[in-house]
Amino acid sequence: MFENKNQRTELEILGEFGLIRHLAKSIHNTHPQTNKGIGDDCAVIDRGDVFEVVTTDMLLEGVHFDLSYCPLKHLGYKSVMVNLSDIYAMNGKPSHIVVSLGLSNRISLEAVEELYEGMNLACERHGVDLVGGDTSASRSGLVINVTAIGAVPKDKIAYRSGAGEHDLICVSGDLGAAYMGLQVLNREKKIFLENPNIQPDLTGSDYVVERQLKPDARKDIIERLASENIVPTSMIDISDGLASELFHICTASEKGCRIYEEKIPVDVETARHAEEMNINPTVAALSGGEDYELLFTIRQSDFEKVKDMKGVSIIGHITAASAGLALVDKSEHETPLKAQGWDGIINV
Amino acid sequence: MFENKNQRTELEILGEFGLIRHLAKSIHNTHPQTNKGIGDDCAVIDRGDVFEVVTTDMLLEGVHFDLSYCPLKHLGYKSVMVNLSDIYAMNGKPSHIVVSLGLSNRISLEAVEELYEGMNLACERHGVDLVGGDTSASRSGLVINVTAIGAVPKDKIAYRSGAGEHDLICVSGDLGAAYMGLQVLNREKKIFLENPNIQPDLTGSDYVVERQLKPDARKDIIERLASENIVPTSMIDISDGLASELFHICTASEKGCRIYEEKIPVDVETARHAEEMNINPTVAALSGGEDYELLFTIRQSDFEKVKDMKGVSIIGHITAASAGLALVDKSEHETPLKAQGWDGIINV
Numbered sequence: 001m002f003e004n005k006n007q008r009t010e011l012e013i014l015g016e017f018g019l020i021r022h023l024a025k026s027i028h029n030t031h032p033q034t035n036k037g038i039g040d041d042c043a044v045i046d047r048g049d050v051f052e053v054v055t056t057d058m059l060l061e062g063v064h065f066d067l068s069y070c071p072l073k074h075l076g077y078k079s080v081m082v083n084l085s086d087i088y089a090m091n092g093k094p095s096h097i098v099v100s101l102g103l104s105n106r107i108s109l110e111a112v113e114e115l116y117e118g119m120n121l122a123c124e125r126h127g128v129d130l131v132g133g134d135t136s137a138s139r140s141g142l143v144i145n146v147t148a149i150g151a152v153p154k155d156k157i158a159y160r161s162g163a164g165e166h167d168l169i170c171v172s173g174d175l176g177a178a179y180m181g182l183q184v185l186n187r188e189k190k191i192f193l194e195n196p197n198i199q200p201d202l203t204g205s206d207y208v209v210e211r212q213l214k215p216d217a218r219k220d221i222i223e224r225l226a227s228e229n230i231v232p233t234s235m236i237d238i239s240d241g242l243a244s245e246l247f248h249i250c251t252a253s254e255k256g257c258r259i260y261e262e263k264i265p266v267d268v269e270t271a272r273h274a275e276e277m278n279i280n281p282t283v284a285a286l287s288g289g290e291d292y293e294l295l296f297t298i299r300q301s302d303f304e305k306v307k308d309m310k311g312v313s314i315i316g317h318i319t320a321a322s323a324g325l326a327l328v329d330k331s332e333h334e335t336p337l338k339a340q341g342w343d344g345i346i347n348v
Numbered sequence: 349m350f351e352n353k354n355q356r357t358e359l360e361i362l363g364e365f366g367l368i369r370h371l372a373k374s375i376h377n378t379h380p381q382t383n384k385g386i387g388d389d390c391a392v393i394d395r396g397d398v399f400e401v402v403t404t405d406m407l408l409e410g411v412h413f414d415l416s417y418c419p420l421k422h423l424g425y426k427s428v429m430v431n432l433s434d435i436y437a438m439n440g441k442p443s444h445i446v447v448s449l450g451l452s453n454r455i456s457l458e459a460v461e462e463l464y465e466g467m468n469l470a471c472e473r474h475g476v477d478l479v480g481g482d483t484s485a486s487r488s489g490l491v492i493n494v495t496a497i498g499a500v501p502k503d504k505i506a507y508r509s510g511a512g513e514h515d516l517i518c519v520s521g522d523l524g525a526a527y528m529g530l531q532v533l534n535r536e537k538k539i540f541l542e543n544p545n546i547q548p549d550l551t552g553s554d555y556v557v558e559r560q561l562k563p564d565a566r567k568d569i570i571e572r573l574a575s576e577n578i579v580p581t582s583m584i585d586i587s588d589g590l591a592s593e594l595f596h597i598c599t600a601s602e603k604g605c606r607i608y609e610e611k612i613p614v615d616v617e618t619a620r621h622a623e624e625m626n627i628n629p630t631v632a633a634l635s636g637g638e639d640y641e642l643l644f645t646i647r648q649s650d651f652e653k654v655k656d657m658k659g660v661s662i663i664g665h666i667t668a669a670s671a672g673l674a675l676v677d678k679s680e681h682e683t684p685l686k687a688q689g690w691d692g693i694i695n696v
Contacts, residue, residue: 140488
């Protein structure tokens with residue numbers, strides 16, 4: 001009522017990544033300790049001996065989670081994990097989190113306790129202290145914001161920008177499962193809403209549903225790399241799908257890449273569900289998102305150490321920028337990769 | 349659909365502070381660096397030479413702000429200030445913030461730019477770098493979460509818990525203005541909604557409206573105390589009203605207090621608006637909130653240094669716990685103080 005804007009540009013024209021790039025332009029950091037601002041998994045602050053790494057993530061009801069099938073304990077666990085995953089993606093070790101909650105009057109004390117139970121469990125498993133927070137009323141569903149703080153020795157930090165030509169591209173675990181889990185949950189919800197007498201049937205979907213509801217950040221991989229004295233030349237966590245993350249690494253590193261379809265790790269349960277739902281498992285892996293696995297590059301000289309490393313797959317290599325980004329299928333046909341991210345979702 | 353809780357306790361039974369105390373019980377911090385978890389303005393992490401202080405605050409549309417009269421630039425400014433205020437309340441110096449935004453499709457690019465303009469201005473004025481963030485879609489209005497990080501030399505930190513008997517109670521600036529500003533804005537909004545041809549009339553309300561929409565965290569007071577070599581024995585920022593903050597300090601310090609009504613600093617514009625609206629100005633100061641002034645205690649030996657300090661009023665003194673908390677009026681009548689906080693607001 002007190003102002004009138006003349007121009008209006010819809011956010012969907014830029015998309016999430018475009019918006020972030022646009023906003024970052026207006027920011028002028030002045031602290032000599034600010035080593036890295038917007039544009040990686042974490043902000044990086046120079047603390048003398050070590051780099052401090054900081055990340056923040058907001059989860060909103062109706063956008064990031066659906067309370068009709070997401071147990072609050074899992075949600076609390078996941079809201080911490082998505083942040084810890086960003087710390088690991090810098091090759092860092094998380095130590096502290098602070099949590100803000102926006103609570104609607106649908107949420108009871110018991111519900112908040114469950115949420116905190118999940119958060120505490122996640123903290124315990126990853127050696128992290130929950131040290132502060134903020135609780136507010138919300139008129140519009142549950143909102144959870146977690147900020148995580150960690151540290152990494154200066155010579156061990158992994159940015160998105162360090163990938164070199166001929167470096168090997170690696171991923172942890174397997175991809176596409178969280179996305180297929182989401183499809184199963186949405187299918188069962190639809191059946192339930194049509195006929196509330198039919199109870200959800202998640203038999204045979206345990207793995208994919210768990211990957212969606214209760215992802216685990218890959219502390220183990222970071223420890224394994226450290227024990228082999230490997231510092232990834234670049235790293236990012238897979239939250240928006242493999243294709244999108246490859247774009248981030250290649251853009252930041254000014255490189256291209258080739259990844260091989262048959263090398264992309266996909267669990268049998270993921271593949272089975274994808275087939276049942278007429279989804280190409282490779283598409284689920286490339287664009288599904290929410291895997292919270294790590295995508296990283298290593299020097300060829302580290303190949304011997306990584307080739308049999310538990311939970312790590314080598315899926316391709318970095319090329320010159322001019323070669324672009326492409327997926328190579330079994331018949332050696334190349335398909336250019338497309339960035340995905342949350343572009344289609346930001347305007348709801 | 350996948351679970352069924354038997355017990356349901358409404359959050360309003362506990363209130364915000366009760367909820368925080370309750371949740372804090374379930375948290376077991378293990379890092380030796382964790383010096384202070386939940387229960388002060390900031391979490392405190394031991395970084396060897398200094399304490400790192402961290403705070404987080406969530407602002408939700410419809411609860412903390414009303415976009416019909418809150419310009420986005422002011423909102424951006426305020427969302428940073430409320431966090432910096434918490435850092436100053438530890439006697440700290442803020443250095444970095446990270447920002448999460450939940451954006452509904454009502455928000456255009458120009459709107460986000462305005463919001464960021466305000467955030468950048470706040471950062472500039474306080475020498476803070478905006479180093480990271482997260483942007484998400486929101487189905488339910490604008491959500492802003494800011495986490496601020498700062499530092500304080502170990503011998504300078506001010507907790508809520510350090511107030512000693514006979515210490516003097518001080519506040520910065522004046523109180524109740526932000527609350528009266530909110531009343532003016534709500535009044536004008538009501539008039540506008542009843543008749544959109546009548547434009548809001550804020551003449552003579554500039555100060556109180558500005559205090560509501562665009563508060564400034566008291567960096568200047570922290571610097572003034574430092575230049576006089578004063579370390580407050582306890583400190584807190586006034587976000588929920590003077591009474592509530594006195595309760596926090598007295599509870600944490602296991603003390604009581606006496607404050608003198610005639611000593612409470614209230615601006616003439618605040619007092620005039622209060623009278624016009626039949627609100628007792630002292631009540632606005634005690635329970636209004638959102639002043640973002642500092643409430644602190646000093647040793648009697650620092651009296652000479654503080655008595656003429658610009659922007660600081662001495663309003664009372666700390667007593668033994670057994671004396672309780674009370675307001676002393678002009679006729680020396682004592683009224684027990686009541687804690688207020690957001691208790692009435694948490695369930696909307």
